[in-house]
Amino acid sequence: MADYAEIKLALEERLAVVRTRIQALSHDLRRADGPISADFEEQATAVENDEVLGALDVASRRDYLEITAVLNRIAAGTYGFCERCGERIPVARLRAMPSARQCVACAA
Numbered sequence: 001m002a003d004y005a006e007i008k009l010a011l012e013e014r015l016a017v018v019r020t021r022i023q024a025l026s027h028d029l030r031r032a033d034g035p036i037s038a039d040f041e042e043q044a045t046a047v048e049n050d051e052v053l054g055a056l057d058v059a060s061r062r063d064y065l066e067i068t069a070v071l072n073r074i075a076a077g078t079y080g081f082c083e084r085c086g087e088r089i090p091v092a093r094l095r096a097m098p099s100a101r102q103c104v105a106c107a108a
Helices: 005-029 040-076 091-096
Strands: none
Touching: 005 040, 005 091
């Protein structure tokens, strides 16, 4: 079995960053710092910002799910094998794209 400790450590660090980002985005989207301004122009800006924050939140949550899925596959011992052909995925590919589920040949 290949040793994926380096990949796992990098993913755990990335997961911590993503968790922090999700918490910050949730805080901002809930307007925890106060209600929206009464000024119309500021309201328009806030709504535009909310759209961007919402998109960032969706992307961050997708990253979170992807990372946890990889960590779960590492823990289960199923990480690093192509889901199509069953062959081992080269570690270089996994370092470049930790969420890879297929070898290069099957992905093509």
